[in-house]
Amino acid sequence: MKSYRKELWFNVPNRRGFVNITSQVEEAVRESEIREGMVLVNAMHITASVFINDDEHGLHQDYEKWLEKLAPHEPVDQYRHNDTGEDNADAHMKRQVMGREVVVAITNGQLDFGPWEQIFYGEFDGRRRKRALIKIIGE
Amino acid sequence: MKSYRKELWFNVPNRRGFVNITSQVEEAVRESEIREGMVLVNAMHITASVFINDDEHGLHQDYEKWLEKLAPHEPVDQYRHNDTGEDNADAHMKRQVMGREVVVAITNGQLDFGPWEQIFYGEFDGRRRKRALIKIIGE
Amino acid sequence: MKSYRKELWFNVPNRRGFVNITSQVEEAVRESEIREGMVLVNAMHITASVFINDDEHGLHQDYEKWLEKLAPHEPVDQYRHNDTGEDNADAHMKRQVMGREVVVAITNGQLDFGPWEQIFYGEFDGRRRKRALIKIIGE
Numbered sequence: 126m127k128s129y130r131k132e133l134w135f136n137v138p139n140r141r142g143f144v145n146i147t148s149q150v151e152e153a154v155r156e157s158e159i160r161e162g163m164v165l166v167n168a169m170h171i172t173a174s175v176f177i178n179d180d181e182h183g184l185h186q187d188y189e190k191w192l193e194k195l196a197p198h199e200p201v202d203q204y205r206h207n208d209t210g211e212d213n214a215d216a217h218m219k220r221q222v223m224g225r226e227v228v229v230a231i232t233n234g235q236l237d238f239g240p241w242e243q244i245f246y247g248e249f250d251g252r253r254r255k256r257a258l259i260k261i262i263g264e
Numbered sequence: 265m266k267s268y269r270k271e272l273w274f275n276v277p278n279r280r281g282f283v284n285i286t287s288q289v290e291e292a293v294r295e296s297e298i299r300e301g302m303v304l305v306n307a308m309h310i311t312a313s314v315f316i317n318d319d320e321h322g323l324h325q326d327y328e329k330w331l332e333k334l335a336p337h338e339p340v341d342q343y344r345h346n347d348t349g350e351d352n353a354d355a356h357m358k359r360q361v362m363g364r365e366v367v368v369a370i371t372n373g374q375l376d377f378g379p380w381e382q383i384f385y386g387e388f389d390g391r392r393r394k395r396a397l398i399k400i401i402g403e
Numbered sequence: 404m405k406s407y408r409k410e411l412w413f414n415v416p417n418r419r420g421f422v423n424i425t426s427q428v429e430e431a432v433r434e435s436e437i438r439e440g441m442v443l444v445n446a447m448h449i450t451a452s453v454f455i456n457d458d459e460h461g462l463h464q465d466y467e468k469w470l471e472k473l474a475p476h477e478p479v480d481q482y483r484h485n486d487t488g489e490d491n492a493d494a495h496m497k498r499q500v501m502g503r504e505v506v507v508a509i510t511n512g513q514l515d516f517g518p519w520e521q522i523f524y525g526e527f528d529g530r531r532r533k534r535a536l537i538k539i540i541g542e
Contacts, residue, residue: 301406326483403406
């Protein structure tokens with residue numbers, strides 16, 4: 126069994142944003158030289174997500190609005206977590222809806238994807254340097 | 265390390281529906297001849313889910329109603345994604361709540377499940393042919 | 404490829420609660436003697452979650468309140484699942500929001516974690532003995 130590890134770094138300029146990282150994950154799969162296996166991609170921070178969905182701008186606007194409805198940022202004092210001096214309790218909730226990680230099959234040395242699947246880093250508390258982890262195992 | 269790959273195809277007759285695929289995943293595990301490892305089962309489409317929960321009709325009605333409350337289909341023009349001519353923005357949200365994939369342990373050649381765990385394909389934009397992927401790695 | 408399996412048992416005294424299981428997962432990784440691989444940790448019950456987030460008491464209060472808003476326990480007769488004599492339909496929903504499982508990379512014999520990541524068992528229908536599964540594969 127072979128394994129490969131790589132970190133991706135982000136500094137999203139706004140509080141929230143989505144970054145398409147598909148090509149960076151594909152690059153890591155090539156670097157790993159693993160032909161059959163699985164790749165795990167996860168946010169290393171608990172106010173961010175890695176998820177798979179569509180690279181369509183309108184949908185990303187819909188996600189932004191919808192997540193704000195499910196777990197609004199304001200008023201920040203509605204959350205006990207923010208009593209600690211933080212203002213990011215909503216980000217811990219949005220990340221649970223969108224998920225921490227994805228696991229993707231590798232077949233013939235490639236991401237084994239359906240027609241529209243793209244991998245995103247979802248930032249919910251940005252404006253600072255944060256990381257995602259790529260871990261690949263297989264042969 | 266061995267690996268095994270199989271696709272499952274669906275054509276759910278309504279917009280939304282849940283299909284119990286546990287026995288098909290069990291069959292793939294047998295075909296793989298893998299005794300110890302992990303099986304990944306994921307929707308290959310971004311308006312569908314694979315998830316694990318109860319095979320109980322009342323609960324599936326509750327999920328239907330609950331997901332419609334969290335991300336209503338109508339009115340379709342509330343979503344910017346639907347400006348593209350689609351009407352399935354809500355399906356992209358419902359799928360995030362229910363999840364894209366499950367990873368299940370394989371022990372002694374079987375799905376290593378608790379008493380009530382069953383695997384479902386969750387369709388949120390049906391009435392067309394769509395796929396799920398089974399990928400197994402182990403020994 | 405090596406594999407390792409372990410069960411964790413819980414008896415959460417209230418209907419809902421969060422239990423930090425990070426050190427127990429770390430112990431299982433040590434016991435496995437696997438240096439590079441992946442660990443799957445999943446609830447074996449369909450009214451419980453395993454998720455990764457912050458070990459901060461205020462946040463856990465926020466999660467409790469937020470999940471009750473998204474999928475209220477009362478009135479129990481709003482759910483068709485509860486027509487079966489159960490009263491835990493809401494728990495099946497809360498578990499979908501928080502997720503069934505996490506997959507974590509193992510690097511150099513350790514959980515490959517960002518600075519604040521901690522693993523929790525999330526109970527939504529407690530006051531009885533329930534289990535989580537740890538399955539590790541790698542080398």
